Amino acid sequence: MRRLELKTQKRTQFIDITSKVAEAVRSSGVQDGFCYVFVPHTTAALTINEHADPSVARDLELALERLAPWNGRYEHREGNSAAHIKASLLGSSQWVCVENSRLQLGTWQGIFFCEFDGPRQRQVWIRLVNQAVDA
Amino acid sequence: MRRLELKTQKRTQFIDITSKVAEAVRSSGVQDGFCYVFVPHTTAALTINEHADPSVARDLELALERLAPWNGRYEHREGNSAAHIKASLLGSSQWVCVENSRLQLGTWQGIFFCEFDGPRQRQVWIRLVNQAVDA
Amino acid sequence: MRRLELKTQKRTQFIDITSKVAEAVRSSGVQDGFCYVFVPHTTAALTINEHADPSVARDLELALERLAPWNGRYEHREGNSAAHIKASLLGSSQWVCVENSRLQLGTWQGIFFCEFDGPRQRQVWIRLVNQAVDA
Numbered sequence: 001m002r003r004l005e006l007k008t009q010k011r012t013q014f015i016d017i018t019s020k021v022a023e024a025v026r027s028s029g030v031q032d033g034f035c036y037v038f039v040p041h042t043t044a045a046l047t048i049n050e051h052a053d054p055s056v057a058r059d060l061e062l063a064l065e066r067l068a069p070w071n072g073r074y075e076h077r078e079g080n081s082a083a084h085i086k087a088s089l090l091g092s093s094q095w096v097c098v099e100n101s102r103l104q105l106g107t108w109q110g111i112f113f114c115e116f117d118g119p120r121q122r123q124v125w126i127r128l129v130n131q132a133v134d135a
Numbered sequence: 136m137r138r139l140e141l142k143t144q145k146r147t148q149f150i151d152i153t154s155k156v157a158e159a160v161r162s163s164g165v166q167d168g169f170c171y172v173f174v175p176h177t178t179a180a181l182t183i184n185e186h187a188d189p190s191v192a193r194d195l196e197l198a199l200e201r202l203a204p205w206n207g208r209y210e211h212r213e214g215n216s217a218a219h220i221k222a223s224l225l226g227s228s229q230w231v232c233v234e235n236s237r238l239q240l241g242t243w244q245g246i247f248f249c250e251f252d253g254p255r256q257r258q259v260w261i262r263l264v265n266q267a268v269d270a
Numbered sequence: 271m272r273r274l275e276l277k278t279q280k281r282t283q284f285i286d287i288t289s290k291v292a293e294a295v296r297s298s299g300v301q302d303g304f305c306y307v308f309v310p311h312t313t314a315a316l317t318i319n320e321h322a323d324p325s326v327a328r329d330l331e332l333a334l335e336r337l338a339p340w341n342g343r344y345e346h347r348e349g350n351s352a353a354h355i356k357a358s359l360l361g362s363s364q365w366v367c368v369e370n371s372r373l374q375l376g377t378w379q380g381i382f383f384c385e386f387d388g389p390r391q392r393q394v395w396i397r398l399v400n401q402a403v404d405a
Contacts, residue, residue, distance in 0.1 A: 001367060001374065034171070034264075036304070036365065040376025042320040047223045050177040059209045059216040060223055067202060067337060074329045081329040088317045088330055092379070093365055095228055097136060097173065097262055104136065104260070106175025109227070125374070127367055129304075129401055131264055169306070169399075182358040185312040194344045194351040195358055202337060230306065230363055232271060232397055239271065239395070241310025244362070266399055 002028075002126040008118035012065070014047075014057040017124060018110040021096070022103050024126045031101050033131035038093045039124055043083035043117035045090035046124075051110025064089065064116075083116035090114055098128070137163075137261040143253035147200070149182075149192040152259060153245040156231070157238050159261045166236050168266035173228045174259055178218035178252035180225035181259075186245025199224065199251075218251035225249055233263070272298075272396040278388035282335070284317075284327040287394060288380040291366070292373050294396045301371050303401035308363045309394055313353035313387035315360035316394075321380025334359065334386075353386035360384055368398070 002024050006015060017037075025035055039046055050056040064086045074081035094111060097104040105111075113124055137159050141150060152172075160170055174181055185191040199221045209216035229246060232239040240246075248259055272294050276285060287307075295305055309316055320326040334356045344351035364381060367374040375381075383394055 001369065036367065038365075038367065038374075040374075040379060042318075042326070042376065042378045048177075048227045049219055049223050053211060053213075055209075055211040056177070056216065056219050059211050060220050062209075063203055063207075063216075063220045068333055072333075074325075074332075076323060076325040076329050078323075081326065081333075084319055084326050085330050085333045088319050088360055090223055091226060091361060092318045095171065095173075095230070095365070097171065097260070099136065104173075104175075106177065108177045109175060125367065183312075183362045184354055184358050188346060188348075190344075190346040191312070191351065191354050194346050195355050197344075198338055198342075198351075198355045225358055226361060230308075230365070232306065232308065232395070234271065239308075239310075241312065243312045244310060 004124040006113055006122040008115040008120055008122060011118050012061050013115040013118055014061060015113045016051045016110050017113050018051060021111055021126060025098055025103060026101055028128040030098055030128040030130045033098050034129040035096045035098050035103060036127045037124060041122060043080055043087055044122055045087045045092060045114040046094045047090045047112050047114055048094055048109050050108045052108055057112060080117045086116045139259040141248055141257040143250040143255055143257060146253050147196050148250040148253055149196060150248045151186045151245050152248050153186060156246055156261060160233055160238060161236055163263040165233055165263040165265045168233050169264040170231045170233050170238060171262045172259060176257060178215055178222055179257055180222045180227060180249040181229045182225045182247050182249055183229055183244050185243045187243050192247060215252045221251045274394040276383055276392040278385040278390055278392060281388050282331050283385040283388055284331060285383045286321045286380050287383050288321060291381055291396060295368055295373060296371055298398040300368055300398040300400045303368050304399040305366045305368050305373060306397045307394060311392060313350055313357055314392055315357045315362060315384040316364045317360045317382050317384055318364055318379050320378045322378050327382060350387045356386045
């Protein structure tokens, strides 16, 4: 398992990690297979979405804030339930296919680390699966 | 990677692709393993849900519209932020186990391609993983 | 495929299945690879979130109820559309990496079976993938 270290600066922050994941793929030497990306945190998530225009990630941040407002009524006494809820809505892992040592993403797609309870020191775990392409 | 071509007709449209994915499994010759299904788009998604009664998919479409209204206030100037948000809420990939050359889904489950910014020409990428069943 | 049987007691109920999944990993003998967990139901889901403090799961249950209220206006005549919607928002499968025969989860993470239309008899399908760790 490869571990990326990330330092977030704000409570809510989407960080485009596509190039870092692509670098992990290249350095692994895996040509064909899959790339598994996972966050070992309960108040952060991963999502795949447009990374050309940063306003898309900002609109997604705001939409999630409306769905799970930070200042809502929650039972959990740490006060960060909204972050846990957003984490489950987006999910903790993503899989991207690898062909010719490259992540197989659509033209506009990037992989985002989604911080919902920062600033914090975070990790992203990456594991490559070597798998000859099937027929 | 196999590529399905889909032509959507409406802005929001759930298309049951279960039989097309099952056909990709059969034609691959993979008997045991996994089927990975991915949308290379940022305003479309995949979900697994009931495909017996089409009203379930319609209720899901409407619920997502309430969570991310098309005419909400968004920053992204293309005007389709709602579609990006819905895409992240459902996710861009699904994995289904394959045994005896068949998708292992529950009785009522089907795989839906979810269009949120149609009509468009779309793709679904499918990759089969051959994996002998473990103990 | 291994099949866990679960009996839920309430309409909405989050059940921490981490130890059961970990036991399936141990009994499989797989040391390195991945663990795939899937619910073959359309009104239940899986999520990974904090399992140290049970109030997190309760806040997530309540947040989902606000996003898809049981008594909302739905077309599906079985009356459980809210459960289908929640199932798609969280998703039907999770993947966790296995190293040294152990699930690779973060310190606070657990795997939850999420019942949204109980009480019912339910299954969780688990499949282990043996995969030597890559470089």
